[in-house]
Amino acid sequence: MVSYRGREGYWAWVLHRLSGLGVLLFLALHILDTMLVGFGPEIYNHTIETLYRNPVARLGEVVLIAALVYHTANGLRLIAIDFWEGAVFRQRQLWYAAWAVFLVLFLPAAFVMLRPLFVRA
Amino acid sequence: MASPAPALRVRAVRPLGGDFERWSWYFFRISGLLLVFLALGHVWIMHLINSVDVIDYAFVAERWRSVGWRFYDWLLLSLALSHGMNGLRVIVDDYVHSRAWRVVCLSTTGLLFGALLLIGTVTIVTFPRTGP
Numbered sequence: 001m002v003s004y005r006g007r008e009g010y011w012a013w014v015l016h017r018l019s020g021l022g023v024l025l026f027l028a029l030h031i032l033d034t035m036l037v038g039f040g041p042e043i044y045n046h047t048i049e050t051l052y053r054n055p056v057a058r059l060g061e062v063v064l065i066a067a068l069v070y071h072t073a074n075g076l077r078l079i080a081i082d083f084w085e086g087a088v089f090r091q092r093q094l095w096y097a098a099w100a101v102f103l104v105l106f107l108p109a110a111f112v113m114l115r116p117l118f119v120r121a
Numbered sequence: 122m123a124s125p126a127p128a129l130r131v132r133a134v135r136p137l138g139g140d141f142e143r144w145s146w147y148f149f150r151i152s153g154l155l156l157v158f159l160a161l162g163h164v165w166i167m168h169l170i171n172s173v174d175v176i177d178y179a180f181v182a183e184r185w186r187s188v189g190w191r192f193y194d195w196l197l198l199s200l201a202l203s204h205g206m207n208g209l210r211v212i213v214d215d216y217v218h219s220r221a222w223r224v225v226c227l228s229t230t231g232l233l234f235g236a237l238l239l240i241g242t243v244t245i246v247t248f249p250r251t252g253p
Contacts, residue, residue: 017212024205028233031198031241034181038244041178052173061173065164072161075153082150105161112169 008095016074019067026064055117062110069106073098145207152204159197182251191245198241206234 033051036044051057077098081087087094167176184190213226 017208020205020208021212023201024209027201027205028237031202031237031244035240035244037178037181037248044178044181048173048177058173061168065168068160068164072157076157079150079154109164109169113172116172116174 008092012074012077012095012098015070016078019071019074022067023064023071058113058117062113065109065113066106069102069109073101073105076101145211148207149204152200156197156200156204159193160201162193163197181248185245185248186251191248195242195245198245199238202234202238202241206230 033047036047052061077091077094080094081091167173171180185194209230210227213223213230217223217226
């Protein structure tokens with residue numbers, strides 16, 4: 001089997017696609033759970049309680065935010081490459097810059113979201 | 122730093138995607154830029170300032186007393202869904218080549234898009250206003 005052993009450009013693309021799909025999948029679920037708001041407080045509150053206020057869901061929340069922030073950072077890198085003359089020759093530096101943006105946005109968010117798992121209320 | 126690519130002489134050819142693909146290309150970038158603010162703002166408000174522990178029916182009711190927030194949420198919904206479903210369409214184009222399966226996958230994508238947009242819009246628009 002012929003395998004394309006790409007470098008950062010390839011991985012950027014693969015992760016962009018995977019993160020996009022992940023966020024889209026969540027979005028579909030989220031539209032459906034929010035729809036329950038139209039059926040009254042009991043159903044909606046019960047759903048939020050069951051679906052989101054548990055350790056597995058909190059981890060999933062962090063994974064979701066990671067996917068969203070990566071997709072955003074790499075998306076901005078793509079926009080830079082598409083609209084800024086010469087950016088394509090710096091695409092690897094932009095790749096590192098995208099990861100810097102990712103860490104700056106994601107790490108504090110992950111800390112805030114994971115804290116409830118470790119702190120007793 | 123990579124050396125500049127050699128100059129290419131290419132005969133101008135109309136791309137097969139035509140005008141739709143060109144529109145789609147711009148749409149990804151424009152919607153993406155708007156979503157940077159809308160989506161990250163949503164995460165900021167829902168997960169960082171608040172959290173899943175405080176979000177309940179009362180929270181939504183309070184938020185949706187404001188038409189401004191309803192519009193924000195609807196804009197986020199429609200842009201994120203269009204951006205994402207258009208992305209799904211591109212993925213289908215990349216991996217699904219048989220004519221029959223393309224019809225199945227692309228119509229499913231379109232139907233999902235329509236259904237989810239309708240559900241979300243109805244939810245936001247018909248939720249009762251609880252205050253003056």
